[in-house]
Structure formats: structure tokens, C-alpha cells
Amino acid sequence: MSNLFPACGSLSHFNRRTLLTAAGASGLCWLTPVAEILARDAEQTRSARAKSVILLWLQGGPSQLETFDPHPGKRIAGGAKAIKTSLPGVSLAAGMEQTAELMDSVALVRSVVSKEGDHERATYNVKTGFRPDPTLVHPSIGAVVCHELPVGGCEIPRHVSILPGAWPGRGGYLGDRYDAFQTFDPLGPIPDVTKRVSDERFDQRLKSLDVVERAFARRRLRDLEERKTLQSTTIGAAVKMMSSEQLKAFDVQEEPQSVRDQFGDTPFGRGCLAAARLVEVGVRCVEVELGGWDSHANNHEIQTSRVKELDPALASLIRMLKERDLFDETIVLCGGEFGRTPNINPAGGRDHWPHGFSVLLAGGGIRGGVVLGETDPEGGKLEHPEEFEMSPGKGIQVANIHATVLHALGIQYKKELMTHVNRPMAISKGDAIPELLL
Amino acid sequence: MLARRLLFGLVCVAGLTALLGGLLYGTANGPADPPGYDPARFHNAEFREVVQRVNQEFEERWQEAGVSPAPRASDLAIMRRISLGLTGTVPSLEEIRLYEEARPEHAEQWWLSRLFPDRRYADYVAERLARAYVGTENGPVLLYRRRRFVLWLSDQLHENIPYDQLVRQLISDTGVWTDKPAVNFLTATCTEDNGSQPDPVRLASRTTRAFLGVRLDCMQCHDDNLEGRWEQSDFHELAAFFAPASSSLKGIRDKSQAEYEYQYLYADEEVVVSPEPPFNAELLEPGGAPREQLARWVTNDQNKPFARTMVNRAWALLFGKPLVAPIDSIPLEGPYPPGLETLADDFVAHDYDLRRLFRVIAATDAFQRDSQADFEITLDHEDAWAVFPLTRLRPEQVAGGLLQAASLATIDADSHIIKKLIRFGQESEFVKRYGDMGEDEFDDRGGTAPQRLLMLNGKLVKERTEPNPVLNASSRIARLAPSDEKAVDTAYLAVLSRSPAAEEKEYFVNTLRGAKGNQRARRMEDLYWTLINSTEFSWNH
Numbered sequence: 021m022s023n024l025f026p027a028c029g030s031l032s033h034f035n036r037r038t039l040l041t042a043a044g045a046s047g048l049c050w051l052t053p054v055a056e057i058l059a060r061d062a063e064q065t066r067s068a069r070a071k072s073v074i075l076l077w078l079q080g081g082p083s084q085l086e087t088f089d090p091h092p093g094k095r096i097a098g099g100a101k102a103i104k105t106s107l108p109g110v111s112l113a114a115g116m117e118q119t120a121e122l123m124d125s126v127a128l129v130r131s132v133v134s135k136e137g138d139h140e141r142a143t144y145n146v147k148t149g150f151r152p153d154p155t156l157v158h159p160s161i162g163a164v165v166c167h168e169l170p171v172g173g174c175e176i177p178r179h180v181s182i183l184p185g186a187w188p189g190r191g192g193y194l195g196d197r198y199d200a201f202q203t204f205d206p207l208g209p210i211p212d213v214t215k216r217v218s219d220e221r222f223d224q225r226l227k228s229l230d231v232v233e234r235a236f237a238r239r240r241l242r243d244l245e246e247r248k249t250l251q252s253t254t255i256g257a258a259v260k261m262m263s264s265e266q267l268k269a270f271d272v273q274e275e276p277q278s279v280r281d282q283f284g285d286t287p288f289g290r291g292c293l294a295a296a297r298l299v300e301v302g303v304r305c306v307e308v309e310l311g312g313w314d315s316h317a318n319n320h321e322i323q324t325s326r327v328k329e330l331d332p333a334l335a336s337l338i339r340m341l342k343e344r345d346l347f348d349e350t351i352v353l354c355g356g357e358f359g360r361t362p363n364i365n366p367a368g369g370r371d372h373w374p375h376g377f378s379v380l381l382a383g384g385g386i387r388g389g390v391v392l393g394e395t396d397p398e399g400g401k402l403e404h405p406e407e408f409e410m411s412p413g414k415g416i417q418v419a420n421i422h423a424t425v426l427h428a429l430g431i432q433y434k435k436e437l438m439t440h441v442n443r444p445m446a447i448s449k450g451d452a453i454p455e456l457l458l
Numbered sequence: 459m460l461a462r463r464l465l466f467g468l469v470c471v472a473g474l475t476a477l478l479g480g481l482l483y484g485t486a487n488g489p490a491d492p493p494g495y496d497p498a499r500f501h502n503a504e505f506r507e508v509v510q511r512v513n514q515e516f517e518e519r520w521q522e523a524g525v526s527p528a529p530r531a532s533d534l535a536i537m538r539r540i541s542l543g544l545t546g547t548v549p550s551l552e553e554i555r556l557y558e559e560a561r562p563e564h565a566e567q568w569w570l571s572r573l574f575p576d577r578r579y580a581d582y583v584a585e586r587l588a589r590a591y592v593g594t595e596n597g598p599v600l601l602y603r604r605r606r607f608v609l610w611l612s613d614q615l616h617e618n619i620p621y622d623q624l625v626r627q628l629i630s631d632t633g634v635w636t637d638k639p640a641v642n643f644l645t646a647t648c649t650e651d652n653g654s655q656p657d658p659v660r661l662a663s664r665t666t667r668a669f670l671g672v673r674l675d676c677m678q679c680h681d682d683n684l685e686g687r688w689e690q691s692d693f694h695e696l697a698a699f700f701a702p703a704s705s706s707l708k709g710i711r712d713k714s715q716a717e718y719e720y721q722y723l724y725a726d727e728e729v730v731v732s733p734e735p736p737f738n739a740e741l742l743e744p745g746g747a748p749r750e751q752l753a754r755w756v757t758n759d760q761n762k763p764f765a766r767t768m769v770n771r772a773w774a775l776l777f778g779k780p781l782v783a784p785i786d787s788i789p790l791e792g793p794y795p796p797g798l799e800t801l802a803d804d805f806v807a808h809d810y811d812l813r814r815l816f817r818v819i820a821a822t823d824a825f826q827r828d829s830q831a832d833f834e835i836t837l838d839h840e841d842a843w844a845v846f847p848l849t850r851l852r853p854e855q856v857a858g859g860l861l862q863a864a865s866l867a868t869i870d871a872d873s874h875i876i877k878k879l880i881r882f883g884q885e886s887e888f889v890k891r892y893g894d895m896g897e898d899e900f901d902d903r904g905g906t907a908p909q910r911l912l913m914l915n916g917k918l919v920k921e922r923t924e925p926n927p928v929l930n931a932s933s934r935i936a937r938l939a940p941s942d943e944k945a946v947d948t949a950y951l952a953v954l955s956r957s958p959a960a961e962e963k964e965y966f967v968n969t970l971r972g973a974k975g976n977q978r979a980r981r982m983e984d985l986y987w988t989l990i991n992s993t994e995f996s997w998n999h
Contacts, residue, residue, distance in 0.1 A: 135679075177907065196906045212911040216920045221984065228969070228988045235959045236994040239830040241848060244993075247837060248848050250905050251993040258910040 068430030069348050070384025072299040073165055074306050076292065076334060078326070078356035079143070079185045080313035081377075083370050085362065086113045086323035087330075088378035089130045089395055096362035096399040100320060110391050115327035118335030124389040125338060125347075126382035127456050131393025133404045133415030134358065134374040139314070142357035142374060143187045149422030149448050156439055160189035161353075161422060162305030163198035164447055168431045174302035175264035177201035177257075181307040182291035189307055193439040197250060200307060205287040206272045206294040213262050226259070269297040279340075284332040292333040296340045299350050308333075313356055317367035330354075338382055348384045351425055355379035362399030375401035379421055385428030387458050392416070408451045419450030427452035491560065495571035500564045500821065508804045513823045515796035516843060523842040527823065528831040531846060533557070533565035535999070536826055538955040540569055542851065542998055543776040544816065545578040546585075547858035550868040551931075551952040566820040574813050577616065578870050584612035586775060590668040590786070591628065592646040601645040601654060601705060603635055610639030621768055621810035622757035625669055629753035634709035641710040648705050655705055658718060662697035666736070669756050671767035671788035674736065680723050687790075688736070694720045695734035699752040712747040737763075737790060757810075763790060765802040765810070772815050773797075776825060778849030778998040796843075797824065829999040849998045850905060853892035856996050857885040857918065863953040863990065864922035866931045888918045905996065913991050923986040925979040936982035942970040945982065953989040 085091060090102035090113040102111040105120035110128075112120045119126075134151075136142035141152050148158035159167070162179040171178065181188035181200035191198030203210055215222050233252065237244050245252055261267070272280060272293045283289035291308035298306050310330060315322035334354060341347040359377025360370035376395040382388065393416055395402065402415035426433040426448055433452070436444040499505065520527055534549075537557065541549045549557075553572070562568035573579045588608045614624050631640040643664075647657035659678060666672040674693045682688035701718035704711055721728040733748050735741070741758045742751060756764055766788050774780035781795050782788045788798075801818065808814050819825055829835075829846040839845045851859070861884065862869055892909055913919055927933045931952055939945035946966045950958045958966065966985055973981045989995060 199906055201908055212908070212915045214915055216915055225984055225988055225991075228965070228984065229991055231962055231965045232988060232992040232994065235962050236992060239832065239835075240999075241829070241835045241837070241840070241845075244848070249850075249993050249997060251910075254905050254907045254910045255914070255991075257907040258914055261907065261911070262915070 068385055068428060070351050070429045071169055072302075072304050072306075072346075072350045073161060073425065073429070074292075074295045074299060074308070074337065074350060074352050075147075075162065075189075076330070076337075076352065076354040077147075077307050077309045078313050078330070078354070079187075079309055079311040080139070080315075080356065081142075081358045081360055081372055082313040082326065082356045083315065083319060083323045083360040084130065084373075084376070084378045084395065085360070085370075086320065087116065087327060088112060088128055088380060089359075090114075091395075091397045094397045096364075096397070098320065098364045107389055107391070113323075113327065115324055116331050118331050122335055122338050122382075125342075126352075126380055126388055127386050127390040127392065128378060128380050129392045129416055129421065129453075129456070130376070130378045130395060131402055131415045132355070132359075132377050132379050132418060132421065133402050134418050135404065137358060137372045137374050139357060139372075140187065142372075146355065146357050146418055147187070147189060148192065149419045149450060156443070156445075157190065157192035158445075159192035159194040159198060160200075161425065162189040162200060162307060163191045163194050164426065164431070165429060166198055166304045167194050167437075168426075168447070169304055169429065172302045174266070174304075176261050176266045176269070176298075176301070176303065178302070178304040180295075180298060180303055180305070181309070182206070182294060183287055183309045183311075184307070185309050185311050188309075189305070193445070194437070195250075197254070200305075203270065206270055206290045207287075210267060210270050213267060215262065226255075229255075266301040269301045269303070270294055272297070282332065282336040282339075284329060284336075286329045286333070288329050289333040289336070292337045293340070296337055296344070296346065299341075299346060300344065315360065316365070316369040316371060319360065319364060319368060319370045334380075341383065347382075351381065351383040351386060351428055353379065353381055353421075353425060362396075375404075376415060381421070381425065381456060385458055386424075387456055390456060392453070392455055408453060410453075410455065416453070417450060419448055420453050421450070423448040423450035423452045424456050428457060491562070492568065492572040492575075494574065495562070495568045497563045497567075500567050500817075505818070505821075508800060508818055509821045511800050512797045512818070515800065516822070516824050519796045519842055520844045523838060523844070525839050525842050525844045526831075526833060528828040528835070528839070528845040530823075530826050531828040532956070534955050535828070536566050536820075537569045539776065539825070539846070539998060540566060540573065540820060542855050542859070543778070544570075544573055544583060545576070545858075546582040546852075546855050547578070547862040547869075548953075548955055550862055551866045551948065552868045554951050554955065564821070566826070567817060570813070570817055570820060574618075576870055577612075580612040580616035581608075583615055583775065584608050587611055587771075590771070591643055591664065598645065598648050598654065601635060601648045602642055603639070604642070604646070606636060606639045607642035607646075610642075615812065618811065618813055621805075621812050622764070623810070625764075626753040626757050629665065629669075629756060630747070630749040632710050632712065638709065644700075644703055644710050645705060656700060656703040656710065658697035658700035658703075661700040661703075662693060665752075665756065666696065667786040669767060670761075670763045671770060671782075671786050672736070672763060672790065673784075673787045690722050691731070692736035694718070694722075694731045696736050696752075698731045698733040699748045701733075702748055712749060759806050762802060762806075763788065765805045766794075766798055768810075768812075769798060769801045769805055769815065772812070773801075773819060776816065776819055777847060778851070779847050797822070846999065851996050851998055853889040854885060855998075856892060856913075857888040859995065860888075860918060860922055860990060861885065863995075864929070864931050864986070866934060866952060884918050884921075888912070888916070905993075909996075910991075913996070919987065919990055923983050923990065925976065925983060927979075930986075932982040932986040933979045936979040942967045945970060946985070949982065949985050949989060953986065954992070954994055 085097060086100050090100060090111055091097050092102040092111065101114040103114050103117060103120055105112055105123040107123040110123060134142060134145050136145045136151060144152045147160040149161065150158040166178045179189060179198060179200045181202050183204060184200065184202045188202055189200040241248060268274065272290050275293060280290070280293060283293045288308060288310040295306040295308050310326065312322065313326055338352060341350050355378065358372055358374040361373045364370060403413055405414050408416065408420050423433045431447065433448040434446055436446050439445050534554065537549050541547055557565065560568065585608055588611055592604065592607060627640045628643040631638050633641055635642050635645045644656040644661065647660040648654045649657065663675050666674045674688060674696070677688045677690050677693035681690050698718035702712040702716040704713050718731045719728040720731050735755050738761050741760055742755045744751065755761065770780045770782050770785055770788060774785055781798055801815065804818060805815050824843045827844065827846045829848055831845060835845050840847045892912055922930060923932050924930065925933045927937060935945050935948050939948055943963065946958055946963055950956060970978065970981050
């Protein structure tokens with residue numbers, strides 16, 4: 021970055037006061053200046069209103085039958101009950117009462133299919149829209165959104181993972197700087213953002229660090245910073261974040277108790293509340309994870325306990341986004357890496373099932389009150405057509421969901437990005453689904 | 459009683475002060491040459507020959523790529539690489555002083571001779587290998603003991619058990635996981651999903667990736683649709699070797715009758731799959747349980763992928779980057795990068811002696827290149843190994859380095875147990891925050907803002923740099939260094955394993971000038987903080 025903004029080369033430049041005086045030349049953010057200029061350019065030509073994504077990630081594989089796609093009375097239901105929703109003729113599983121009232125605001129795809137039945141591989145597939153590839157790592161959707169959309173005035177990480185499990189969103193070939201910033205139950209402090217010494221001493225330390233950095237870079241790899249270490253870029257970003265007012269968005273205790281109660285007194289509920297506050301200050305993608313869906317035994321009990329946390333949080337999130345006029349600017353996505361088998365195994369469990377599972381979408385650019393696709397009430401597999409095709413018995417590929425979301429955000433998803441192995445790669449290989457778009 | 463304790467305390471403090479005084483003035487006590495270091499050994503034709511051959515291959519590669527190699531790195535830079543790669547920490551000031559006194563002819567060999575008998579080597583390399591063998595998860599609660607397994611691996615490395623023997627035991631051992639720790643390789647897969655029995659599918663995948671450098675995982679479900687060599691049957695025929703293995707209260711056994719059945723893609727029904735290696739099938743010898751046959755086949759001297767895979771891994775441990783990437787995907791038919799075949803042949807010829815393998819790699823020109831040069835260094839130089847590649851250190855290397863740098867004396871197996879426990883606790887918390895890379899051990903990545911936050915403001919950096927005359931090097935240097943110059947020199951050696959450049963020395967001596975008592979301790983804390991937050995500290999170079 022020193023090529024473009026020579027003044028930014030020194031680390032001591034990154035202290036708060038200097039930043040305030042030089043606010044205009046804010047090349048010092050989570051993107052390199054080049055990317056930021058490109059992103060600004062993109063901003064001027066954007067027409068889509070949506071600009072953030074909240075991904076409610078249900079790790080472990082939620083059962084479609086006990087969440088968004090019940091088949092009451094059928095053998096495969098195993099006795100699970102369903103409830104009516106605000107959409108005539110559409111049911112959700114019992115336990116989803118609050119979400120059921122909002123069905124006219126959301127779109128539901130009940131026929132998602134993939135070829136990945138292993139947690140890690142399937143998580144990769146659903147988070148990136150691509151199957152794992154031994155030659156490169158694809159960026160997850162949050163990283164793509166951060167890469168493609170403008171920085172705006174955001175000083176804190178634009179890609180955040182709350183309650184991350186084993187596989188939070190990654191930058192992949194876009195680089196580690198697009199990795200999600202990981203943080204935990206919003207009741208606790210945000211890790212490592214508070215200085216341990218006085219401002220004066222901290223600034224002095226950064227100034228001294230310049231001396232050591234210069235000595236190290238001498239006679240070493242050309243463009244050491246850009247090509248390898250990102251050291252001063254990341255320190256700059258870290259320092260900027262430390263003094264940002266926007267950090268308060270993480271603090272859900274600023275919300276009245278009554279609001280917090282609606283989301284549920286759970287880490288996931290608080291995570292969803294924090295997510296709404298974060299998109300309000302300009303964060304591009306927040307993942308909030310709710311784990312524990314992997315019900316190989318005692319399926320019904322496990323799913324019921326998860327749904328109990330999911331329903332109030334999901335519904336309250338949608339309501340809050342609407343109240344705060346953020347619903348049109350934010351896309352809510354809710355789903356897991358695959359569904360669960362229609363057949364119940366001898367342990368009362370359901371196993372992994374990528375042949376027909378549900379994903380919920382809502383918000384900016386997404387048509388509400390749509391239910392797309394259906395699964396076989398007798399428990400058969402859906403077909404896996406390569407191209408998008410809306411017809412009974414055929415599934416919808418994960419990549420098409422990605423293309424739809426990216427399209428709603430105004431991102432040219434067929435555009436190719438250059439990867440570090442010099443291989444051009446389309447942002448998505450799917451097609452946007454017209455039925456889901458406004 | 460109290461008087462006696464006080465006296466004991468005083469004696470300790472006096473002894474320690476004397477030792478530290480020595481360290482700060484640049485002297486140390488101890489044997490100059492470690493056992494196992496005999497300079498003649500590294501002059502002998504047989505050792506030189508293999509090193510020369512590898513050097514020749516790299517020379518050709520550099521010419522082909524049209525790049526000039528960097529000059530040789532300093533002894534201390536090379537020792538730092540070896541310590542990070544094989545013990546997960548930086549050399550202590552105490553160790554650096556020993557080296558300065560000995561000035562051995564072959565610094566890297568002298569250094570390896572010191573580290574091999576040290577438990578830090580066995581423990582650290584065991585954990586690295588365990589990542590490839592059983593992953594990082596804690597696994598099935600009752601049937602699997604990861605820590606026991608790692609300890610066992612460490613014992614094997616400490617004894618320098620030949621690598622082929624170690625792997626045969628992993629694949630074919632029987633018994634109870636607590637008593638025969640090698641069987642944890644199997645019980646790690648005894649998940650509930652799999653009825654608490656060893657899972658042939660996962661074992662086949664592990665075996666090929668960890669020991670043979672072949673990725674067959676995709677073939678679990680379909681034929682190879684990339685280069686077309688593999689069929690789905692290759693995977694399941696390999697998995698069939700593990701089918702008889704079963705777990706009970708008596709531990710892991712092999713049933714005499716056990717068939718592996720599988721329904722292939724596009725097939726109408728399940729078929730019985732008989733065990734068959736996916737390549738080099740002529741090397742399979744009959745006799746013994748199927749797992750024993752498999753173990754002998756994997757480690758057969760003619761089964762070169764076995765040796766190549768360990769060479770690639772040993773290379774990655776020392777360089778922070780494998781010769782062939784990804785680390786567990788080495789083409790069976792080549793072409794191979796310089797060094798790989800020669801090193802693999804040498805590894806087989808010397809009975810899979812891991813220590814020799816590390817010695818040979820460390821002696822090569824490639825390993826000893828500097829990461830600095832008087833010409834402009836580009837990524838092409840790194841790709842051709844004409845300069846030492848810059849790689850980001852793993853979180854536990856950063857933590858280990860930080861803890862060691864904050865202590866002037868070596869923290870090793872002989873350190874006080876309390877010190878070791880503190881180290882263990884602090885290290886694991888730090889690693890979690892810094893971001894454990896799991897099994898993606900040698901991915902090439904830049905740093906991230908959250909990592910920087912942890913280094914700028916994290917608890918561990920604070921605790922190990924703040925004024926603390928008992929625990930922290932910064933305070934002890936502030937108090938005991940005979941001059942400002944000596945204080946700056948010492949901090950650089952302890953943290954970055956080098957002396958400061960002229961302008962660095964001038965700058966930091968100025969920050970210390972005239973500071974006394976607590977103020978001086980705080981200035982030293984600032985210096986320590988600064989060095990620990992530098993790129994140089996958290997990268998291998």
C-alpha cells in the first residue's frame with residue numbers, strides 16, 4: 021500500500037489522532053487501497069439496496085422435517101407435528117410458531133441438494149457455493165460480499181463470526197484478510213481490543229516498531245507487506261478498530277431488557293441481536309452459529325431443543341430489521357450444511373441427507389411469501405440437475421442460492437476473479453433464481 | 459526452619475544472579491560439544507555425497523529458473539529455524555551463549571545434536587505428526603486417548619525408533635488403547651456413527667494421505683474425474699484391509715472372518731470387496747492378518763511413496779513449507795522437485811532414520827540460504843528455493859517463542875514443573891485465539907488483524923513482558939545489564955536471535971538512556987513488546 025499512499029507506510033501513522041485529521045485519505049481499512057477504489061467505483065453504479073448479509077448458520081445439519089419442511093402424518097415425519105403459517109397452505113414444524121407468523125416476509129427453498137454428506141466438506145460447499153477443491157480454497161459468501169461491496173465508513177471488521185464452531189467463514193483465495201473476525205457470546209467482552217498502556221506509550225511503541233520493521237524489510241522479498249505478511253495493514257486495521265465507536269454495536273446490553281428477552285436468553289439469541297446492530301454500523305456479513313443439530317440418535321428431542329433457540333431469535337431478528345428500516349438493506353439467510361434422512365434409524369436418529377433440504381432467505385431484494393420446491397413425502401431423493409430447472413422431483417443446487425443472494429446484493433456473480441494460482445474463477449457458478457427475486 | 463529456608467532462597471537467588479550475570483556478559487557454563495556431535499561425521503564422504511547430490515539438483519533448478527541463490531544465512535538464523543521447526547520455540551539466550559562459546563564448525567549439526575536428546579524435540583514433532591495421523595479432534599470419549607497417543611509417538615521419537623517400524627505399529631497393533639497407545643490410530647475412528655467400531659473408510663483415507671501422500675478421499679464415492687487414474691474400487695479395496703479390525707473390552711483385535719461390503723456408484727447391489735493395494739500391488743506379501751499385510755506393504759522399501767511422504771513432511775517441518783504442496787498429495791509418477799528422490803532414497807538406505815533425514819536436510823544449501831540478498835528477491839526466488847522462504851509461524855510457535863524469549867534460561871524438560879504447567883496453560887489459550895490451523899498445517903497465509911490484536915493487547919504478551927523481576931527477562935535485563943548497549947543486544951538475542959543493526963541499536967539505546975529503576979524496567983518492557991510485535995518475530999525467515 022505504500023506505493024499509493026506513501027504517508028501510510030509508517031506504523032505510527034495509525035494512531036487515532038492522526039487518523040482523525042487524515043480521515044479523507046482512509047486507505048487504511050480492511051481492504052487495500054486498490055480494492056477500495058474499485059469498490060468505491062462499484063458503489064456509484066450500484067442499484068441494489070441490499071448491502072449486508074446475516075447468515076444464521078445451523079451447524080451439524082438441521083432436520084428439514086422438524087424445521088422448515090414438515091410432512092405431518094407421513095411415515096417419514098415419525099410423529100412430528102406441524103403448524104399453520106401466515107401463508108395459506110404452508111406449514112412449518114411445531115416449535116416454529118414465531119417464524120410462522122412472518123412467512124409472508126420470507127422465501128423458503130425446500131429442495132436444495134448437494135453432493136456432500138460429510139460435515140466439513142458440506143459446510144464448505146454451502147458456505148462457499150463450491151465443492152471442496154484440492155487445488156484452491158474458495159471464499160465463503162461473507163468474504164465475497166466484503167470483497168465486492170464498498171467499505172463505507174466501517175472501521176470494525178466487515179466480516180464477523182459470532183459463536184464460531186470449527187469452520188467460520190474464510191477468505192480463501194481472496195486472502196486471510198477476508199476471514200471472519202471471531203467473537204463469542206456478546207455478553208462477554210470483545211477479545212483483545214483494549215490497550216494495555218497509556219495512549220502516549222502505545223504511540224511510542226508503534227513508532228519504535230517502525231524501526232524494527234524497516235530493518236527486517238531491507239534486502240528481503242520485494243513487496244513483502246503486500247505479498248506476504250500484511251503486517252502494517254493488519255496492525256493499522258487493528259489500531260483503527262480499537263478506538264472505534266462502532267465497537268459498541270457488539271454490546272447487546274445497550275438494548276432494553278424487553279428486546280433482549282424477545283431474542284431468547286441464549287448466546288445464539290444475543291448473537292442475532294448483535295448481528296442486527298452490526299449491520300446497522302456497516303458490517304457486511306455476520307455469521308451467527310447455532311450448533312448441535314447432528315441428531316444421529318434421539319432426533320426429535322435434539323431438533324426440538326434447537327428449534328426452541330432458533331425460532332425466537334430468527335423471528336425477532338426479522339422484526340427488528342423491519343423496525344429499524346434495515347430489512348431492505350439486509351439479507352437474512354438461514355440453513356445448515358445438509359438436511360437429515362427421511363428414514364429414522366434404530367437409535368431414533370436421522371443421518372446426513374444432502375438430497376433435499378431447506379434454506380430460508382429474507383430481506384433486501386428477496387421476494388417474501390414464496391415457497392419453492394418440495395421434497396418427496398415418501399422420503400425419496402431429489403434429482404441433482406446441473407442447470408437450474410424448476411420442476412417437481414428436481415433439486416436446486418447450492419450454487420443457485422449463492423447466485424440469488426449475490427444478485428440481490430447487486431454483485432455481478434458471473435464475473436471472474438483472478439486467484440493466486442492465476443486461474444480465473446467465477447464468483448458463482450450458479451444462476452440467480454428469478455422466482456426468489458423482487 | 460525459617461532461617462534455613464531463607465538461606466536456601468538466598469543461595470538460589472545468588473546462584474541465579476551469577477548465571478544471569480554470565481548470560482548478560484556473554485558467557486555461559488556447560489559442555490561445549492553435545493553428545494552425538496562429531497565434526498568428522500559430517501565430513502565423511504557418505505554424508506557429504508548425499509548433501510552434494512541434493513545441492514547439485516537445486517543448483518540446476520536455480521539455473522533453469524534463471525535465479526541466483528541468496529548467500530548463506532548466519533548460524534544463528536539457521537539455529538532459529540531448526541529450533542522453531544523441531545521444538546516449536548526460539549533458542550534461549552542460554553543456548554545462544556553456549557553456541558557463541560563453542561563456535562562449532564557445522565553449527566546446524568552441532569545444534570541438532572543438542573536438540574535431539576532434548577524432550578522438546580520429541581514432544582513437538584510428535585504433536586506435528588499426530589495432526590496428520592489422527593487430526594486435532596478429541597474423538598470418541600471412552601475409546602480414544604489423544605494425549606496418550608502423542609506421548610507414545612514422542613517416546614518413539616525420543617528413542618529414534620525407525621520410522622517404518624513406527625508406522626507398521628500404527629497400522630497393525632492390537633490391544634487396549636491405554637496399554638498399547640498405537641491402537642489409538644484406529645480407535646480415533648470408533649465414533650458413535652460407526653457403532654463405536656474402527657471405520658475402514660476413515661482409516662483408508664488417513665493411511666493414504668498420512669503415509670503415502672496420496673489423496674483417495676474423493677474415490678470413496680466415485681471414480682477419479684480429474685486425471686482419471688483412480689477408481690472407486692481402489693479406495694474400498696484399501697479400506698477392506700481394515701474391515702476385520704474390531705473394538706471390544708479387550709481392545710482392538712482382528713476378527714478371522716470379516717467381509718467388507720460396498721455398493722459402488724451405479725451398481726445395483728452391495729458386493730464383497732477383497733483387500734487390494736491401490737498401486738504397487740506386487741509388493742503385497744501374504745501372511746498374517748490383513749492389517750499386518752497392509753503395514754508391510756505400506757512400509758516396503760520398494761514402496762517409494764512412503765519414504766517420499768515423510769521426506770516431504772520433514773522438509774515442511776524445517777522450512778515451514780513442503781517441497782510438494784499440498785503436503786499429502788505427491789504424484790506417484792513424478793515429476794519430482796529437486797531433492798525429493800535423493801532424500802527419499804537416502805531415508806530408505808538408512809533404515810528410515812528420522813534424525814539422519816533432518817540432519818541431511820539441514821545440511822543442504824537450500825536450507826542454509828538467507829532470506830535476504832543484495833539483489834531484488836521475488837516470489838520466483840522463493841518458489842525455486844533460491845532464498846529461504848518466509849512463512850508465517852504457527853500459533854504454538856509464536857506462543858513458544860514468546861514464552862522462551864521472556865525467560866533467559868532454557869525452558870525445557872528440566873525446568874520446574876510449575877513453570878512447565880504455566881507454559882502449557884498459557885500456550886493453549888493463546889493458540890485458540892491466534893487461530894489453530896488444524897490439519898492445514900503448511901498453508902501459505904498472511905497475518906490477520908485479530909492476530910495482531912492478540913499480540914498488541916493480549917494477556918500473554920502483557921504478562922510476559924511487564925515488569926516482573928522474578929519471571930520476566932525484560933525486568934532482569936533492565937536490572938542486571940551492565941550497560942544500555944548490552945541491554946539492547948541481549949533483548950534482541952533473546953527475542954529475535956540476532957544482534958541489533960546499527961540504527962536499531964542507536965535508537966533503542968537512546969530510549970534507555972538515563973532511565974533508572976522502574977522507569978528502566980518499563981522502557982525494557984516497551985522494547986520487548988516492540989520486538990515481539992515485529993514481523994520478524996512471528997515469521998520464519
